[in-house]
Amino acid sequence: MNGVLSVLLDIFRQPSIIVALISLIGLTIQRKSGSDVFKGTVRTLVGFLVLAAGAGVVSNSLAPFGEMFQHAFHVQGVVPNNEAIVGQVLVQYGSAAALIFFFGMIVNVALAATTQYKYIYLSGHVAFYMAAMIAVIFGVAGFTTWQVILWGSIAQGLVMTVSPAIVQPFMRKVTGTDDVALGHTGGAGIALSGLVATLTRSKTKPSKSTEDIKFPSGLGFLRDTTVIVALSMAVIYIIVALFAGPEFIQGKLSDGQNFVLFAIMQAATFSAGVFIILAGVRVVLAEIVPAFKGISERLVKNAKPALDVPITFTFAPNAVLIGFLSSFVGGIVGMVVMAVSGTAIIIPGIVAHFMTGAASGVIGNGAGGRRGAVLGAFTNGLAITFLPLLLLPVLGDVGLSNSTFSDADFGVVGLVLGHISSGGGQVAVIIALVVALLVVYGSSLVLRNRAKRREELERVDADDSREAETSAAR
Amino acid sequence: MKILAVCSTGLGSSFMTHLNIDKALKTLGVSGVEVDHADLGSVSADSADAVFVGRDIAEAAQGLGDVVVLDSLIDQNEIQTKVAATLERHGIEVPS
Numbered sequence: 001m002n003g004v005l006s007v008l009l010d011i012f013r014q015p016s017i018i019v020a021l022i023s024l025i026g027l028t029i030q031r032k033s034g035s036d037v038f039k040g041t042v043r044t045l046v047g048f049l050v051l052a053a054g055a056g057v058v059s060n061s062l063a064p065f066g067e068m069f070q071h072a073f074h075v076q077g078v079v080p081n082n083e084a085i086v087g088q089v090l091v092q093y094g095s096a097a098a099l100i101f102f103f104g105m106i107v108n109v110a111l112a113a114t115t116q117y118k119y120i121y122l123s124g125h126v127a128f129y130m131a132a133m134i135a136v137i138f139g140v141a142g143f144t145t146w147q148v149i150l151w152g153s154i155a156q157g158l159v160m161t162v163s164p165a166i167v168q169p170f171m172r173k174v175t176g177t178d179d180v181a182l183g184h185t186g187g188a189g190i191a192l193s194g195l196v197a198t199l200t201r202s203k204t205k206p207s208k209s210t211e212d213i214k215f216p217s218g219l220g221f222l223r224d225t226t227v228i229v230a231l232s233m234a235v236i237y238i239i240v241a242l243f244a245g246p247e248f249i250q251g252k253l254s255d256g257q258n259f260v261l262f263a264i265m266q267a268a269t270f271s272a273g274v275f276i277i278l279a280g281v282r283v284v285l286a287e288i289v290p291a292f293k294g295i296s297e298r299l300v301k302n303a304k305p306a307l308d309v310p311i312t313f314t315f316a317p318n319a320v321l322i323g324f325l326s327s328f329v330g331g332i333v334g335m336v337v338m339a340v341s342g343t344a345i346i347i348p349g350i351v352a353h354f355m356t357g358a359a360s361g362v363i364g365n366g367a368g369g370r371r372g373a374v375l376g377a378f379t380n381g382l383a384i385t386f387l388p389l390l391l392l393p394v395l396g397d398v399g400l401s402n403s404t405f406s407d408a409d410f411g412v413v414g415l416v417l418g419h420i421s422s423g424g425g426q427v428a429v430i431i432a433l434v435v436a437l438l439v440v441y442g443s444s445l446v447l448r449n450r451a452k453r454r455e456e457l458e459r460v461d462a463d464d465s466r467e468a469e470t471s472a473a474r
Numbered sequence: 475m476k477i478l479a480v481c482s483t484g485l486g487s488s489f490m491t492h493l494n495i496d497k498a499l500k501t502l503g504v505s506g507v508e509v510d511h512a513d514l515g516s517v518s519a520d521s522a523d524a525v526f527v528g529r530d531i532a533e534a535a536q537g538l539g540d541v542v543v544l545d546s547l548i549d550q551n552e553i554q555t556k557v558a559a560t561l562e563r564h565g566i567e568v569p570s
Contacts, residue, residue, distance in 0.1 A: 125485040180548045184486075224534060225483045226515035278513065282484055290493060308486025311547045313530035320530060 015094025016048035019284055022102045026291030040287040047283025048094075054276030055087030059401070061269040064253045064262075065237060066402035072243035075342065079236070080349035080388045080406030081229075082185075083277040084270070086129045088401055093135040096145060100152040101131035105292050107157020112300045115444035116451070119168075119181045120296040121160035123308045124285040126185040126407070131156050133395075133405050133414055138429075140396035141421035151426070154433050159413055162440065163187035164306035167363070170194030174315050174366035183306025186356030189380035189408030190309075193323075193360035196379045197372025207369030210319040210361070225278070225351060230271035232350035237263035309359040316362045322370070323361015323377035328353045330381020338389065346388050348381075352406035356380055380408065387411025394418030475564055476508040477557075478522035480538070482531060484513030487547055491526055494547075498554040503569045504561060524560045526553075540564075 011017050023044040027037040062084065069077030090097060104127065112118050121127055134155055138148040164181035167190050171182050182190065201207070241249060241263035254262035296303050313320045331348030338345045357377050364376025384406060391414045392399035405414065420428045477495055481488035488511035495509050512521070514531060517538055524540040532543040540563070542556050558568050 122490065123486045124489075125483075175548070224514045226513070275515070278483060278485065282489075282511075285485070285489070289489065293493065305490075307490050307548070308481075310481050310487035310528060310530065311490070314528045314544070314546055317530050 013095060015090060015098055016045050016052070018095045018098040019048045020045035022098060023284070023287035026288045030291050030294060044284050044287055047280045047286075049280075050283065051087060051277050051280025052091055052094075054083075054273050054278075054280055055091055056273075057276060058084045058270060058273030058403070059088050061266045061273060062402045064249075064266055065240065065270075067253060068237075068240050068244040068249060068263075069345075069402070071248050072240055072245075073339075073345070076344040076400075076402070077240070077347055078344055078388065078392070078402055078404050079233075079347050080352055080384070080404050081274065082126070082129045082352070082406050082410075083274045083281070084403040085398070085401070085405055086132045087273070087277045088403070089132045089136055089398055093132060093139055096135040096139065096148050096152065097128070097132040099149045100135055100156050101128050102288075103149065103153035104131055104156025104160060107153055108160040109292075109296050109299055111157055111161040111440065112296065112303060115161075115440060116447040117161050117165045117440065117444060118300060118302050118304045119161055119164035119183070119306045120293070120300065120303045121164065121183040121306045122289060122293060123183040123306065124289040124292070125281050126183075126308075127156070127160060128281065128285070129405065130159055130185055130409065130413070133410055134417065136395055136398050137414060137418050138421060140394070140398075141418075141425070141429075143421070143426060147426060151429050151433060154437075155413070155417060158433070158436050158440065159409065160306075162436075163409055164304075166191040167194070170198075170363045170367050171312075174312055174362055179304060180311065181304045181306040182309065182312065182359065184309045184356070184359065185405075185407040185409040186309065186352070186359060186380070186384075187409050188412045189356050189383045190359050190363050192383060192408070193372075193376030193380045194363045194367045195376075197364035197366075197368030197376040200371060200375050201368035202371070207371035209316070210322055210365045210370050210373050211316055213318050213370075226271055226275050228350050228354065229274050230268050233267035233270045234264050236347055237267040309355050312359050312362040316365050319361040319365040319373045320358040321361075322373050323359070323364065323380075324354050324357045326374045326377035327357025327360060327381035327384075330378040330383075331385045334382050334385030338385075343389060344392060346385050346404075348385065349406045352384055353381060356384060356407055383408050383411070387415070390415055391418070394422070475506070475524075475561070475566055476510070476522040477524050477526060477560070478517060479509070479511040479526045480514055480517055480531070480535060481511075481528065482514050484511055484516070487528065488512065491528075491544070491547055491553070494550060494553050495526065495557055497550070498557040501554060502558055502561070504566065507561070507566070523564055526556075 020041050024041045027040045108121055112120055134152045138152050164183050167182045167187050172178055241259050246259040249259035250256055331353055360377040360380035361373040364372040388404045391411050394414055420432050479488040479491035492509055492511040499507055519539040525538045526542045527535045528547050529545055535541050561568050
């Protein structure tokens with residue numbers, strides 16, 4: 001009996017098997033054929049192992065970077081990159097993360113079905129990363145496995161519902177419809193951008209749209225993740241290598257290889273690792289997300305899909321570039337402030353500044369034209385530089401690795417959950433989750449009543465005009 | 475016939491476009507067309523018969539063969555029209 005139990009335990013400690021089981025369920029629900037179910041399940045299992053292999057490549061290239069940075073500047077240097085950190089986290093917290101991801105989707109559908117917040121979070125990759133972070137935070141707080149999964153799933157579902165909701169007022173201005181929402185872990189920063197753009201908007205002379213500007217083309221290579229990660233990391237590695245000096249690197253790290261070449265090769269290796277992790281994530285999600293989409297469409301009336309940031313890019317391509325650059329400048333300003341004040345240094349993560357900065361630019365432009373795009377995205381850039389710094393202590397040992405979660409939602413959610421769980425333990429977490437649920441349902445009730453009243457008013461208006469017509473006819 | 479939806483990371487928006495192309499094919503009543511999604515970096519001209527991208531990466535996707543540029547990734551009507559046109563271009567009959 002004990003033998004069977006220990007085999008079962010062994011199985012459930014294998015994140016790759018958990019993820020494969022989840023996709024097995026997903027495929028069965030979609031009523032796929034037997035061979036498709038089998039194929040998809042095995043693909044997911046292998047995909048997860050690909051992801052784990054990529055994590056090894058990334059951490060091998062980050063280890064010498066950390067040492068170089070430490071030697072050169074005597075503080076910790078951290079590269080915020082979701083794929084890099086998630087790859088490493090999943091090796092230890094993978095099973096809990098996979099289950100939080102799965103049950104979080106169910107909580108998301110339940111909340112969408114019972115409240116006015118009809119958002120279904122379809123950006124599986126970032127939802128998966130969020131689940132990984134929540135697993136770490138509750139794990140670090142010392143919760144048992146089932147507590148991590150239970151409270152983690154509720155927290156995850158809340159984040160998946162609330163994050164699109166706070167961006168939606170601004171998103172509506174960009175898309176001109178209420179049918180589509182934005183689902184990305186940059187949500188808090190992007191909403192902040194919309195808020196800043198609205199507040200700084202001049203009433204007398206509103207700033208013109210970014211789309212009236214004619215932009216030089218030729219920055220197309222910026223769209224290729226592999227290329228921008230390799231290029232930006234090469235610049236960062238070379239700068240740090242120059243400060244660390246050839247003696248230290250060639251003596252201690254590179255085994256005599258020229259230090260600049262070593263830096264370039266490590267940067268390219270980092271990009272290779274991210275490439276592998278992305279390939280793994282793609283395979284893992286391919287079987288699960290369609291099932292989630294299908295179920296939510298059936299169960300939630302008027303569901304609004306919350307989609308990845310690039311859906312905003314087509315609405316204002318110029319704002320994409322302006323937003324990226326403004327956000328990146330914000331990141332550099334933040335880095336300089338950290339260098340002066342002697343804390344650990346958050347190096348601007350190019351992918352995060354590109355994805356969330358660009359979306360902040362588009363949202364900022366929608367709310368406040370050119371000025372809104374620049375100021376909003378700049379604020380996002382500051383936010384995604386300082387939030388990761390504050391997040392480091394909450395992540396325990398994970399905070400000591402040379403990479404961290406990059407987007408604003410990770411910072412906000414991580415800080416709130418981290419401080420509540422380390423400060424007040426499980427009781428505090430339960431109270432916080434209950435309060436959050438009450439706020440969601442309470443505000444939903446207010447919204448529902450308001451919508452009902454508006455409908456009634458419209459009906460009364462319609463009746464009035466009809467009466468007026470009939471009396472005029474008489 | 476193979477159609478590939480492409481975005482910069484090959485994770486979110488290309489996946490949604492992929493699912494929307496699937497939906498369009500179903501509405502059009504066409505079967506036997508393979509659809510997949512990928513990132514810009516791992517696609518070459520012979521990866522697929524037609525490549526669907528958003529307006530924002532149209533420039534970077536030049537040289538990938540038959541590139542179909544979507545003005546909006548969320549407009550199902552546009553996707554359906556462009557899928558139908560693409561199928562006809564590649565000699566596949568669309569039952570109307």
